[in-house]
């Protein structure tokens with residue numbers, strides 16, 4: 155099935171709103187009259203500069219990876235030159251690809267990757283590893299001055315070994331989420347990693363960006379599930395030992411996780427698995443406001459419970475949730491059944507409420523006992539149970555929301571997300587200050603909503619979604635203004651520069667402020683060790699040719 159070059163997912167698939175009038179009424183009430191976003195008809199309208207790779211270079215690359223594996227076709231180059239961020243979609247919809255890759259190569263083995271990197275180093279060609287291309291921070295855009303090849307790893311998609319005794323699997327890095335889970339599930343296991351981009355993102359991309367899945371509160375972020383990995387870099391290959399734990403200096407897995415293709419190409423990884431849960435019991439709870447929900451989430455985590463899913467929407471996001479669901483199933487049906495009168499008696503008003511989806515999974519008796527322990531905590535913080543239907547509705551639609559983003563951009567709406575994490579003591583102050591800063595940067599006429607979706611004993615993530623009418627002709631500047639203001643506010647309030655999207659090029663201007671001079675020097679030292687010529691993904695994570703003598 156063909157995928158959309160101008161949006162998310164399969165070409166034929168779109169977001170179907172069960173009650174679209176209610177949703178659009180809600181959006182228009184906040185954003186005003188909506189417009190029509192511009193979009194070129196087809197990629198044939200895109201003109202790219204000719205590939206800068208000379209015949210000698212093309213021959214050397216073909217010799218490394220096979221003649222059939224390389225293409226300089228315009229459409230292939232175009233879709234590999236951008237990721238899937240809001241700005242990427244705005245640009246590709248206009249047919250604007252400011253930095254085009256010069257060739258796309260589809261290697262099939264680690265040997266080919268190693269040979270390609272050696273050839274590229276010899277010829278001074280930059281290399282961008284490309285997993286699913288779902289980066290939202292400019293991670294796959296060619297930014298250096300050198301001619302560039304993009305290594306699309308999706309042909310490296312095999313499960314190489316399953317170790318049932320250790321509950322681990324070794325997989326090639328280009329495997330996408332659905333294929334990975336299908337093969338593990340057939341053997342009674344799961345990786346438990348379900349980012350919203352699950353259907354189109356790859357194992358290698360997850361590790362390279364330190365991705366978090368929607369069930370990370372139980373299973374951890376992807377870096378917690380890596381037992382060992384292999385990475386090819388210009389001039390060599392590094393393989394980390396496959397052991398459960400070690401005290402042999404700094405953890406090399408953790409040095410490579412999050413390296414965003416600037417050190418080398420992760421070719422395979424051995425990951426820790428969990429048994430397929432026998433029971434998943436996800437439920438909805440409504441709180442009078444975001445704050446008591448946050449308190450409940452903290453107490454759940456600090457009580458030792460580990461929900462697989464713990465998502466708490468703030469009041470504006472809960473409003474949108476209510477506007478996008480329709481009877482007879484889902485959240486709205488449950489709310490209606492429960493009765494507004496009953497909720498109001500408990501101090502919960504629907505126009506100010508905060509929705510939590512919380513679920514436990516695992517063995518039958520474990521899930522029952524987890525729920526017995528969780529219920530009194532949720533009740534103590536004024537949570538009212540909505541039963542299982544909101545949980546089921548969330549599960550059904552968990553990969554659908556990116557399709558809604560396309561529909562919103564079609565209506566000339568700026569829609570993007572950004573995320574951070576902080577400790578519980580700073581959580582609500584950060585939440586309020588960043589929300590206010592985003593609203594102000596949008597000129598007061600937009601919609602800002604947020605949720606907590608990855609929780610820890612010491613704190614949690616915060617994920618903002620913001621919508622405003624596009625400033626026609628100034629779409630990218632408008633976005634840049636919001637992004638810069640929000641990032642400054644996150645850092646000022648003690649948040650992580652990113653909890654799970656990574657750094658890419660978008661967050662790079664703030665990296666030295668976030669890590670400090672010694673932190674930046676440490677990363678520069680790693681870059682020098684693995685990629686002294688600076689050919690690996692220039693301009694991402696850290697500036698490839700940055701003179702670090704002053705830091």
Ligand SMILES: Cc1cc2nc3c(=O)[nH]c(=O)nc-3n(C[C@H](O)[C@H](O)[C@H](O)COP(=O)(O)OP(=O)(O)OC[C@H]3O[C@@H](n4cnc5c(N)ncnc54)[C@H](O)[C@@H]3O)c2cc1C
Nearest residue numbers: 285286287288289293349350351356358359365366415420
């Ligand atoms: C709609 C949408 C929803 C999303 N939801 C989530 C979410 O829930 N959680 C989350 O964590 N992220 C999410 N993301 C962000 C993105 O999906 C993740 O960053 C994901 O991990 C990227 O994987 P990928 O295979 O697409 O990597 P790519 O986009 O191809 O690459 C990302 C970066 O990793 C590098 N890279 C890729 N493969 C390798 C490799 N094998 N070796 C070395 N470097 C490599 C690339 O060079 C690039 O710098 C979402 C993105 C979108 C568009």
